[in-house]
Amino acid sequence: MRTNLRDDLKAALKARDRVAITALRSALAAIDNAEAVPDGHSSGDVTGSEHVAGAASGLGAAEAERRHLTEADLRSIVEHEVQERTAAAKEYAQLGRTDLAERLRAEAEVLDRHLRPTP
Numbered sequence: 001m002r003t004n005l006r007d008d009l010k011a012a013l014k015a016r017d018r019v020a021i022t023a024l025r026s027a028l029a030a031i032d033n034a035e036a037v038p039d040g041h042s043s044g045d046v047t048g049s050e051h052v053a054g055a056a057s058g059l060g061a062a063e064a065e066r067r068h069l070t071e072a073d074l075r076s077i078v079e080h081e082v083q084e085r086t087a088a089a090k091e092y093a094q095l096g097r098t099d100l101a102e103r104l105r106a107e108a109e110v111l112d113r114h115l116r117p118t119p
Contacts, residue, residue, distance in 0.1 A: 001074040002031060004114060023107035027081050027114075034077055035066040078115060082108045 005024055012020035069077075089104035 001071060001078065001114060002028070005031075005078075008110075008114075019103060019106045020110045023081075023085075023110040026107075027078055027111055030077050030081055031069065031074060034073065035069060037066060075115065078111055082111045082115065085111070 005028055009021065009024040009028065012024060085104045085108035089101040089108065092098070092101040092104065
């Protein structure tokens with residue numbers, strides 16, 4: 001799914017499709033955030049610094065193993081992105097901001113295409 005999102009982002013950039021670019025970048029950022037290591041996780045071979053409290057030093061101090069997400073995890077993240085946009089579009093429509101509501105619905109549609117089974 002991530003590869004498809006990235007490929008679509010490249011195509012959207014070439015086509016200068018701002019709605020698709022925004023939606024796809026947001027979804028990819030949400031996936032990257034979900035892969036991040038939680039706070040407080042440290043590598044085994046890293047030692048603390050005597051000069052700066054909480055600083056890590058040593059081989060691999062700046063590197064952290066990222067989480068590996070399954071296809072189901074990726075699908076769940078994209079579904080959540082679609083749901084957020086749909087809910088926000090509904091709120092904007094109730095407030096009379098149909099321009100913003102339409103843009104969010106269009107973004108949700110771009111992401112929803114990735115949730116449909118491929119023929």
